[in-house]
Amino acid sequence: MKLSYYPxxxxxxxxxxxxxxxxxxxxxxxxxxEEITDWNCCGAxxxxxxxxxxxxxxxxxxxxxxxxxxxxxxxxxxxCFQRMKAADKSLRDNPDYWDVxxxxxxxxxxxISRFLASEQRRARITELVKQPLADLKCACYYGCLxxxxxxxxxxxxxxxxxxxxxxxxxxxxxxxxxxxxTECCSGSxxxxxxxxxxxxxxxxxxxxxxxxxxxxxxxxxxxxxNVESRQMELEGxxxxxxxxATELILAAFEGTYPEKQQKSHLVSAEILAxxxxxxxxxxxxxx
Amino acid sequence: xxxxxxxxxxxxxxxxxxxxAMDIDVSACFxxxxxxxxxxxxxxxxxxxxxxxxxxxYGMEEVLINSKTIWLCAACETxxxxxxxxxxxxxxxxxxxxxxxRKGVAPSEPGIELFHRSFLGSIRHWGRAYEVGLxxxxxxxxxxxxxxxxxxxxxxxxxxxxxxxxxxxxxxQIRNIFSGxxxxxxx
Ligand code: SF4
Ligand code: SF4
Numbered sequence: 384m385k386l387s388y389y390p391x392x393x394x395x396x397x398x399x400x401x402x403x404x405x406x407x408x409x410x411x412x413x414x415x416x417e418e419i420t421d422w423n424c425c426g427a428x429x430x431x432x433x434x435x436x437x438x439x440x441x442x443x444x445x446x447x448x449x450x451x452x453x454x455x456x457x458x459x460x461x462x463c464f465q466r467m468k469a470a471d472k473s474l475r476d477n478p479d480y481w482d483v484x485x486x487x488x489x490x491x492x493x494x495i496s497r498f499l500a501s502e503q504r505r506a507r508i509t510e511l512v513k514q515p516l517a518d519l520k521c522a523c524y525y526g527c528l529x530x531x532x533x534x535x536x537x538x539x540x541x542x543x544x545x546x547x548x549x550x551x552x553x554x555x556x557x558x559x560x561x562x563x564x565t566e567c568c569s570g571s572x573x574x575x576x577x578x579x580x581x582x583x584x585x586x587x588x589x590x591x592x593x594x595x596x597x598x599x600x601x602x603x604x605x606x607x608x609n610v611e612s613r614q615m616e617l618e619g620x621x622x623x624x625x626x627x628a629t630e631l632i633l634a635a636f637e638g639t640y641p642e643k644q645q646k647s648h649l650v651s652a653e654i655l656a657x658x659x660x661x662x663x664x665x666x667x668x669x670x
Numbered sequence: 671x672x673x674x675x676x677x678x679x680x681x682x683x684x685x686x687x688x689x690x691a692m693d694i695d696v697s698a699c700f701x702x703x704x705x706x707x708x709x710x711x712x713x714x715x716x717x718x719x720x721x722x723x724x725x726x727x728y729g730m731e732e733v734l735i736n737s738k739t740i741w742l743c744a745a746c747e748t749x750x751x752x753x754x755x756x757x758x759x760x761x762x763x764x765x766x767x768x769x770x771x772r773k774g775v776a777p778s779e780p781g782i783e784l785f786h787r788s789f790l791g792s793i794r795h796w797g798r799a800y801e802v803g804l805x806x807x808x809x810x811x812x813x814x815x816x817x818x819x820x821x822x823x824x825x826x827x828x829x830x831x832x833x834x835x836x837x838x839x840x841x842x843q844i845r846n847i848f849s850g851x852x853x854x855x856x857x
Contacts, residue, residue, distance in 0.1 A: 392799035395836055421839045423797045428745050429786040430793070433767050435692075440847040441793070444840070531747035532760065541751065567710040567746035574805070575781035576714075576742070577817060583710055612821050649824055 387449050387456040387490070388416035391463035391604075392424050398460075398604035400647040404629035405459045405495065411511055411636055412504065416457065419449050425466040428571040442470035443481060450488050459495040459629075461528035461603035467492050469535045494529050496602045496628060497538070500546035505553045513638035515555025516631060517662040519655065522559050522596035523547035524587065524625070526606040527567050541565075547600055550628050554635040555662075561594035563587045570605035573613065584613035588623050597654050599625040611649040622650035634659065685731040685769075694762045696727040698755040705749035705759055715739040716778075719749050719759060726762055735770035739763075741779035784812055794848045797838030 386409075394402035409416050422445050431438030446467065449456055458464040471492060478486040499508070530541040538544065544565065548558035566587055573580040587610060591599055601607050607625045614622040625648075634640040640656045689696060705719040706712055712719065717739045725734055734740065740763055749759040770777065777783035788811065792800045805822065838844070 392801075395798070396801045423838050423840065423844055424793045424799045426793065427789065427799070429789040432745055432764055433771055433783075433786045433790070435764060435768060436850050437790070437847055438764075440850065441844075444843060444847070527746040527748070531751045532758075533751060534756075567744055567748065569711065569744045569746075571744050572711075572742070572782060574818075575779070575785040575812075579711060579714055579742070612824075615821065615824075649821075 384413065385415045385417060385454050386493070387452050387454045388418045389422055389445060389449075389456055389458045389463060389467065390418065391458070391460040392427075393460055393462075393604035393608075397608055398627075400644065401459060401604050401607070401627050401629065404627055404633045408499075408629045408632050408636070409457075411633075412507055417452065417454065419445055419452075419456070422448065425463045427462045427466065431466065431469070432571070438466070439470050439473050439481065442466045443474060443483075446471055446474065446486075446488070447483070449490065450486075453488075453490065455491045455493050457493050457495060457498060459602065459604075461494075461526060462605060464492065464494045465528040465531075465536055468537070472535060494536070494538075494602075496529065496546040496550060499628070499632075500549040505549055508550070508553045508632060512554055512635045514635055514659055514663055514666075516635055516655070516658055517555050517665070519556040519631075519658045520559055520595055520597045521551045521556050521600045521626075521631075522561050522591035522594060522598070522623075523551060523564060524591070524599045524601045524606060524610070525565050526570075526601065526603045527565070529602065530565060547602065547628055550632065551600055554632055556631065559591075559594045559596055561590055561596065563590040568606050568609050568613075570603075570609040573609050577613070577616075580609060580613045581616050584610050585617055588614060588617070588620075591623060596623060597658075599623055600628055600631060601625055602628050608649075614650055624648050624650055624652040624654065626652070626655065631655070638663070682729040682731045685726075686729045688769075689726060689762060689765060692758070692761060692765055694726075694758045694765070695755070696723055696757060696762065698757055699723045699727060699753075700755070702754060704752045704754065705757075708748040708752050710746060710748065711742050711744055714742050719743075722766075723757060723759060723762065726766075731769065734766050735773065735775050736778060738778045740766045740770060741777055741782040781812055781814070790848075792835075794844060796835045797841050797844045798836050800835035 390402050406416060426438050426441035430441055458467060474481055474486045525544050530536055530538045530544060533541040551558045568587060569580045569583045610625045640659050645652045701720055703720050709719050717737045722739060743763040745760055747760045753759060
């Protein structure tokens with residue numbers, strides 16, 4: 384299976400390790416990714432929040448660049464996904480308005496977690512697991528943009544999403560029921576108003592801990608960076624690491640969680656290595 | 671809330687036509703409060719989300735484009751997702767922000783406006799967001815050089831921040847996109 388791939392700027396910068404785990408997991412699943420040639424930034428929140436036209440035209444260029452390939456487009460970043468979907472809808476609705484003669488592509492824009500959580504792919508993921516992440520208690524955290532607004536994202540279960548929980552289960556970890564799965568962490572305000580980000584992150588992490596979480600699991604690079612980094616300001620509290628779902632899948636596939644990968648986290652990510660080594664130990668005892 | 675009374679008499683018809691053209695049906699609001707109940711940043715707002723919607727229905731553009739709320743809104747789309755009348759409240763916030771900028775209103779949350787401007791400046795220049803340039807530009811222009819120093823250093827030492835930008839080939843196409851001058855606002 385071949386897909387067009389839109390990594391977006393985060394995955395080429397602060398979330399480079401997310402890019403590596405997405406591509407490695409896809410390779411293991413037999414999915415070939417072809418990066419869209421000369422793609423540009425989707426404008427993220429800042430463009431549509433301050434200039435509607437630029438906010439549509441930036442992702443529109445990427446859509447037009449992908450027209451010829453005919454493959455569905457895989458998008459791991461929640462913000463890029465939402466912006467690409469929004470531009471796609473505007474264009475389909477009224478190509479004339481955007482000075483495009485004809486826009487009838489047959490590709491679909493795929494969000495990474497919903498794509499990986501399909502029944503068939505989940506079964507394949509479970510088959511490939513070398514070391515299940517037994518007992519890692521995960522609070523799956525979706526944030527906003529892969530879900531909302533559903534009129535843009537077409538997310539089927541936007542208030543009670545399940546894709547991350549399904550992925551986590553497929554690799555043998557334990558998803559928890561908790562309250563803040565789809566709450567906003569205010570990533571778009573984090574630089575200018577860190578005080579607001581600290582407050583929202585503290586609520587989210589506090590709720591996850593109350594539910595007994597050892598880690599948060601997400602698919603959004605802004606959430607991952609914001610929730611980890613703003614915890615550094617919460618003094619006297621043990622921080623929770625935020626893993627990418629694909630990072631966990633890759634660790635389960637490889638049966639180890641390398642030191643180098645641990646170091647990409649801003650807070651301690653030791654728990655995963657611990658869980659993996661004790662799970663490996665237990666499975667040896669059973670044999 | 672600001673001191674101004676919410677009243678249809680101060681209505682601005684051009685503004686009402688603009689939000690109608692964007693398919694934002696503010697008159698459908700029956701003030702149920704769901705939008706405000708779910709808003710993650712409501713405690714920092716000077717106007718609540720439901721007040722923004724009602725004031726928009728009354729055409730009270732001036733008060734709205736001068737508010738802090740339009741800048742503090744995180745564009746999380748919770749309000750618009752949950753509004754029983756499917757009012758596109760997050761898009762309304764976008765329109766208000768853009769109007770404030772186009773009319774040259776001094777932003778009541780200057781740091782947030784500056785962040786958006788720095789981010790877009792980076793894309794306009796390189797075609798992609800260049801984090802180091804963006805952060806440096808934002809920090810220099812905001813004069814806030816001290817906050818997040820520790821974080822910046824950690825990101826740097828973990829090689830999360832790439833020192834060089836990734837310019838794209840189609841940079842002139844990106845400049846064209848930005849030079850559009852918002853034809854929507856000229857029509
Ligand atoms: S949720 Fe919708 S109808 Fe209810 S107050 Fe907000 S805008 Fe009005
Ligand atoms: S989009 Fe803005 S106003 Fe609406 S809930 Fe989110 S932060 Fe609040």
